[in-house]
Structure formats: structure tokens, C-alpha cells
Amino acid sequence: MFKSLLSDRPGTEPLAAAFRACRTHFVWAAVFSALVNLLYLAPTLYMLQVYDRVVPTGGLTTLGLITAVAVFALACLAILDWLRGRLLLRAGLRLDRMLSSRILARVVDIQARSVGQAPGSQALREFDNVRTAVSGPGALALFDAPWTPLYLGCCFLLHPAIGLLTLVGGLILFTLAWRNERDSRPRLAKAIQSNAAAYAAQESVAGQAEVVRALGMRGSSIARQIDQRRGAVAQQADAQLTGGKYSGAIKFVRLVLQSAALGLAAYLVVKGEMSAGSIIAASVLLSRAVAPVELLVGAWPGLVQARSSWNTLVELFAKTAAQDRSRTALPPPAGRLRLEGVTVRLPDTETAQLRHAVLGLEPGQTLGVIGASGSGKTTLARVIAGALVPTAGDVRLDGAEYGARDGDELARFIGYMPQSPSLFAGSIKDNISRFSSATGLEAAEVDRTAVAAAIAAGAHEMILRLPHGYDTALGPYGAGVSAGQAQRIALARALYGDPCLLVLDEPNSNLDQEGETALMAAILGAATRGAAVVVVAHRAGVLARVDRLLVMRDGAVQLEGPREEVLARLREAPPAMVAAGRA
Template identity: 70%
Template sequence: MFNDLIPGKPGTEPLAEALKACRPHFVWAGVFSALVNLLYLTPTLYMMQVYDRVVPTGGVPTLLLVSAIAVFALATLALLDWLRTRLLVRAGLRLDRLLVSRLLGRVVDLQAQSPGSQVLREFDHVRSAVSGQGALALFDAPWTPIYIGCCFLLHPALGALTLVGAIVLFVLAMLNERDSRPRLNDAMKEGQAAYAAQESMAAQSEVVRALGMRQAGIALQVRQRQIATQRQAEAQFTGGRYTGIIKFLRLMLQSAALGLAAYLTVNGQISAGSIIAASVLLTRAVQPIEQMVGAWPTLMQAKASWKSLLQVFASTARVDRELTTLPAPEGRLALEQVTVRLPGTQVPQLKGVSLSLEPGQVLGVIGPSGSGKTTLARVVAGAITPTAGSVRLDGADYDAREGDRLAEHIGYLPQVPGLFAGTVKDNISRFQSALGATAEEVDRLAVAAAKAAGVHEMILRLPEGYDTRLGPNGSGLSVGQSQRVALARALYRDPVVLVLDEPNANLDQEGEAALLQAIRGAAARGAAVLMIAHRAGVLGGADRLLMLREGTVQIEGPRDEVMMRLNPGRSKPTVVPPPGAQSA
């Protein structure tokens, strides 16, 4: 039943290690729970002593003694209960400390495979369950048989009543689990979809406002949220119905225990103190079951989230592999029968694409919209993993290098610049200062990259130069400026592979001239350059051209030959000269 919850698959070792690190917390919480549940017998024993010893004899010293012992026992109970709660909270904090960085390390890969995944939210569900009342109910549940045994010690009839009541409540709890599980699963799925839609709409708020889609967007979100809340309400109604029945039965059993104990006392079969003791024991015996029913939605959510985390770690197992450190590559790039089918699509975006690129060569990729050009750029940049086939750098598969180490040798300029909140220098340097890089090194390399991209002078004209702070998504710069800063980021540390996706889409003549100079400079130092282009201005710097159509390579070869094949009626290939060429 619980085999699917055990982290045994390759890649789930971090989860197993985190659980092992928290084992002392759980063990001591279990020990303290045992002591707490033993001390919960204090009111029972105290009532029996008062009614059986103090009241008949009028022994005030005995009353004071047993009262002092009871106060000490209850104070100890409260202290141990506080300690076990604190231990579970500490366990949740330790899980957070051990796993969050590893989870964040997998978010990038996971988002490429399954966009919209809510990994940290799933983890928070698990951590909340570990630190909350659900975990305490699990620790208390095994003590129900002990309390039932104590009831049998008072009298077999009282034990039988408690046992039957516990069985009935347990059956109700199982029925609650059976009825609530599908509703809770539906509620969780709808809730995740609603959150994802809300985040997507918020991320594109400018487009929403500009196109007059506010009301439509609100209506869609409200509709999705209504579905999610309706599912949640159905699950809560189901659980609430069983909770009410269980509470009624518990109260009825309490009264039945009092009545049965009074009858047995009248017949001289038990002492008067056993009347209250029977009621207290029965209440304590069935209380964990009632707590379990109340905490069931939280526990089921945590169970589903834990399974999701196991799948996340198993699907990103390669992140934790220990890899041999390979020498710095020279820039020989090769794609071998690369096929890519993105999540949620039926038709592959790339179909068996093969190409090779030597250091110093510039390959221009052309083709109609939807032909797979951007997907090709993402594959070469290492942003996504091919569904089939291999991408190799100097003969080594991309997977042979750890992700960040591979990225040190690749420069990538996507269609959307994708700048982050921080200074211009932080964005160009890929936030290396956060990893402990010295300020002198970061400054030197950032300025060198900006000069290589021809953007140094533009940055100096900003209010605070390289220290100008940008908002989320690079707000504070124009689209063209953002693209030029992103080009400098791509050139940071002189990568041996340079991938440019529509690099001149938002550039003016000055920016396009700087781009062409940057491409020539990268090729001159031996970088392999792959650039996607719709506008022909940058194709003049290409050595070879490759044309994609419907995800397959249609034409590939030297630039002039490809242009001749594309324009068979012309005697010479026509290439639009780069900006500034005529004036020069």
C-alpha cells in the first residue's frame, strides 16, 4: 500500500536522505507521543483515586497527595506535547533546508518538460502535513488499542462497548477516505489549473490590458476558480458529513459508557470511580480516529504531493549524477537525428534533424513560421532536451556535462531577451556574484562582453551605467536595449557556441551593425555561431544556410549555393547588405 511512497527509484536519493536526516525528530516525537499517551491516563487514575479512596474515607492528605501527583503528571504531559510539536516543526524546517535548493535546481528542467508545474507548492503541502495536526494524529492512532485494553481492565462490558465503538468509527473513517479521495484529487487538479491560469494571465498583464482582455481574462479566471472551489467544497461537504456522524457517535458512546458504568456500579461489579474513568478512557480511545478524519484532507493532499515529488526527482535524476570533468570544448557542434516533441503537442517540432558546425563557422537558419527554428535554437542552447537523438559538443553528448558547466561554453540570445530584476552588470554576468565570483572578475568580464556586443557606450549612457537597476523582466530598458544587453550576456566569458534566435528583431541600424560586428568577432575567435533569421540583414555574415520546413531540413549548404537554389531564376545570390554598408 505504501510502496509507492518509498523513495527507491534512481534520482529520489535526496528525498531518502532528507527523511533519514529527519529520522531522529520522528523517533523522538514517537517516544514523546508514547509518554504523552501514557500520561493521558492521569485523569482516569486521579478520578478513581478520588472516588474510591478520598471520598469514602474523607482523607484530605490523600487528596492533596494525589492532586499534586496529577498536577505534576499533567504538567509533564503538556511539556512533552509541546516538545513533540516542536520536534515535528523542526523536522519540517529541516526538510525545507535540505530539499528546497534541490527542488529549485530541478525547476528549470521540470518547466521544460511540464510547464506550469507547482513543485514548491507540492513540497509546502508535505511540510505542512509533517508539522501539523495530521502527523500528531498518526502518532496517537496506535495507542487506541492500549486505551481499549484499559477499558477491558475496568470491566469486559466496558471494553466491548469501547471496542465496538472504535470499530464503527474506524469503518466510518475508511468510508470517508473512499468517498473523499476522488473529490480531493479533482479539487487538487482544478486548484492547480486555476493557479497556473492566474500566474499566466499575471505574467502577460500588459498584453491583457493593451488588447482589452481584462474582463474576458477575469471571467475565465473566475470560472476556473469557481470550478476549483466547487470541487473543494464537495470534498469538504463529504468530509464534514462523516465528521458530524463521528462526533455524534463519540458523544453517544461517552454517554453510553457513563450509563453502562453506572449500571455496573449499582450492581457492585465496579467501583464508583470507574464511572468517570470509563467515560474518559473511551473518549481518549476514539479521539485519534476523530482527529484522523478531520486531518484526512491534509494527509491526502500531502500523500499526493509526496508522490508528485517522487516523480519530479525520478524524472530529473540526471541532475545529481557525478560526471567526469571534461576539458574545455573547442566548439565542434553536431546534432544527430534530433527529434523534439514538446509537452502537450501531438506533432513533433523537429523530426530527425542532423547538422554539424565547426569552430569559426556561422550557420544561418531560415524557414517559414512554425518550421521549428526556435525549437532548434533551444535544443542547441541546451534549454530543452531532445525527445530522441543527440546533441554533441566536441563529440561529448550535452548530458556528459553538468548543466551549468555546459552553459559556461554556450551563449544564448532568445527571441524574448528574458532579463531579470537586478543591475545591468548582474544580467550580463549571469548573476555570477551570487555564486561568490569576485567583483573585479565580474566587472572585467561584463565590460568585455558588453564591448564585444557593441553595447558598452549605450550602457555608459544609462543613469547609473552598469549599476543601473532593472525591474522584473528587465523593465527600465526599451525592447531594443534589452536585446542588446541580452546579446552581451550571451557573449559573457567568450562561449565557444553562440545561439542567436532572431537577434535583429528589435534592433535599429546602429544595433544591427553592432550585432554583425559581434557575430564576426565571435567567429573570428573560433566560436561556432547558429543564428535564426527572418530578416536577411544578418545573413550576409553566414558561411552556410539551413532551411527548415515542418521540422525537417529541406536545404543545407554554403550560403551562396542555398540562395541560388532558393532563387533559381537569378544569376547571382541576392543578399541584403548589412546596415551601413552603402554609406561605408
């Protein structure tokens, strides 16, 4: 049933493997569905026996026996129906275990490649749509649908006229269901897209609530969100109204068919062409024959949404196919950095943010990056840190291109401090240790390494002065500490594990004199132990002790060399270059 959904595109193998791992669940669910649909004939057979054998003869013993058999059959039906539902639920749980972590990893990877435009930015929500469809009523309706011909055949066995009525009614219901699918699909697709955009806008505003309130943007933000939500709700209502129209028509046709089956059966009994027990049996068989169609119509919006979500997941995995490729284990790098013709062009932008950048840095060297706002300094820092994958060119660490190592393995050798501290909800120790305890690292080792990083960053005493020290809990986005404290914690996080490459973007923007002194000591300490250090800064104080300077202008490297030499060339350069190189 799900074979047609499995893509053979490179990178989508984990999706196919996860569904194949659930094959046993689906097979047994299909087997139990077959038995359930066979046992649904029990009430029909029971009615035939009661009206045709018990009532005319007054055979109470026969009534007791067939009643016991019918109850046993219905009990088996209930158990099998419960078991197939449980099997599908287990299949959904297995899919979640096998795919949820992979999906999150793919989202992180593709966001580094396509900032702001990555498909699947809400991939787990899309996956939940698929999982719900697999384990919900929609899947049960799909399993029941193939058994419609069985009931249709029983109707013909009862009487050709009853079979013909059921066939015609089934075709009418199928036509209505097909029209429903054709009319609802584009509306549902638009509603899904609009809902995703509305939710994304709400999350964006919620994440910047303080700025929104401080700038007096609350009313305008709410108005924009309401407009987006109103559009999404209108499109969803349009899809539901379209589906509801067909659902109502299908329910009307089904009820008419049931009444018609009773009337036709009664007519045939009067004519002597059927027994009296066939009157109720005809209605029951017709109901069972058309029931899967009605169930499919009710579940259709969810199935369509699940199919759309599945396509999104396929696209996500196909675009991140490189993540699962096998990699040869490489020795730990010393910190020799090379950029070879690196270019970055972000989506929906006309000009490149970084153009043909070439750079070399040896272990133990410190490099300061300066330039006017918008010159490409932060983009360069993100590329060096591995946070952003370049559009063209290579970034190498000890000769190995960044992609030669798994993302998490590479990050162990790189310490990155972004412009915004970007702390997460959790304790200060968790933030410094990059939440290593969640990966199974021993608590004692996490404690030791986190404290060592805080000491190297000069933040140990500051952290101890907090209410609960390293166990102080931070809220979302690092709420609970000041901007300067957050920046010093972020520096400790960058130094965690003694990385061989340290990338600091505006590391002193919120620091007081004490914090800046600690920052300088941390940079010199990292360089002394052999780490290559890249510092992006506007304030010149932190660049006073760097070995080399790099000047950015309009996304390109304007100057690069020993600090004093670059400063001398800047003093002799035209005013435009001097302005571009001011820290």
C-alpha cells in the first residue's frame, strides 16, 4: 500500500528503510483487516438464520447455538479490530523512533545551506502528519477498501437486483469521493501552506516579544498576524466547506441506498424471490459495501495532507543526501585553516555576501577581521565556523574539506561564538557543555570540562556568584542573565573541549572592562596552546594583540597580512578603503 510512496532518490534511503522496518506491522494489519471484514458477515448470517430457520420453526435450541456462535464471532472481530489498530499505532511509534532524530539533523543541515528558505523548517510537524495518517482511521479505511468487492459479491448472491443496487450506489459514492478529492486537493494544499506561514510568523514575533513591545509594534504585529491567520483560516474553511458539501451528499446517498435496499428486498420477498431474513441482510451488506468509501471521504483531508507532508520529507532528505555518506575517520586536526575561493550567495539575494574569499591561518595564529557594516565579516565567520555552507569554494581544516567530517565531529574541533550569544533553555553548565550529557557523556566528565572552559573564559567567578552557580537555570534564548553575562557564558561554550579553531564574532560587544580583559586573556590562552583564532570586531581593543588583520569590503577580502603591515597600508590607502577597514 505504501510502496508507491517510497522514493528512490539518493538520500531518501532512511525514509524507505523506516517504512520497510514497519512492513511486518502493515502485513499483519492487512491480515487482521481481512479477518475483520470476513467476520463482519456474521451479523448478516445470523439474521438470515433467525428469520429463515428459527422464526418459522420456533427452534430455541438453534437460536441459542447460532447466538453463541455470533457472539463469539463478534468478540473475535472486536479483538482483531483492536489488534490491527494497535499494530498501526506501533508502526507509528517505530517510525518516530527511527526518523525523528534524523529529520531534526537534516533540518539543521539544510538550514546551514539555505538560510531562511529551507524546506522542512517545520519538518517534525510534517512528519507527525504522516505518522498520524499511518496509525489513524485513514490507514484503516485504506485496509478496508479492498474488501468492498466481497460485500458486493454477497449482495449479488443474495439477489442480482440487490447487487445491482449496491454496485450503482457504490459507483455514485466513488464518483462523489473522486470529485471531492479533485476539488479539495488544491484548496487543502493552499490551506496547509498558509497555516505553515502563519505559524512561522507567530513564532518569529514570539521570539522577539521584548523588541516588539519596546518599539511599540505590538498592535501592528498583532494586526499582521491576524491578517495572515484570517487568510489561512479562510482557505482552510474553503477546503472544509468543499469537503463538507461532498460529505453531506455522500451521507445522503448512503442513507437513501440503505432505505432503497430495505424497500427492494421487501418487494422481492413479496414477489417470493427472497426469504424474509434477506430484508435486513440486504441493508447490512449494502452498508458494509459502501462504508469504506464514506470512511475514506472523511479521512481524505488527512491523507492528502499526509501525502503533501511526505513529499516535503522526501525533498528534505534528497537535499541533504550528503549527510549519510560514509566518511573515513580522520585524525584530530591541529588547526591549520584554509579558505579556497569561498563564495556565499544567500537565497533571494542579487549579490553575493562573500566573494572568492581566500585565506590561510596556522595553528597558534590570531586573525582579526575588520570592515564596514555589511562588508561580509559575519558571513565569513559563519563559514569558517561551519555554521554556513558556502555556495562555492572549499573550507579546509588541516587539508580536509569540512564535509569530510560529520557535522558534530567537526564541531568538536571548532569553538564558535556568534554575534548573539544564542543560549538555550537549560542550566549554565548545559549551555557551556553544549548539552553533552544528553549524548550519554559521563556527568563527572561534563562537569570537569565545563568548569575548565569557564575558567579559560574568565567566567568561573562570575558564574559562581549567580544564585545556583553552574546549575542556574536559563529560560528560552538565555533569559535569566544579562547580555554581558550571556556573552561570557557563550565564550566559555566556544572554549569547551579546547577546540583547535576558535571563531569569535563581535565577542566584546556587551562586555565591561572586566569582561574584555577576560576575553583578551582567553584569546591569548587559546593561541598559546596552539589554537587558530579568528576574531571579528568593531571595537579595536580586542584586536590590539592579534597577529594578522583581514579587511573586508563589499563581500571580498580587501587586505590581509601581518597586523602592523595592514594598518600601515590602511593609513596610506584612499579614504574609501580606510573607511571600509575601520574597526
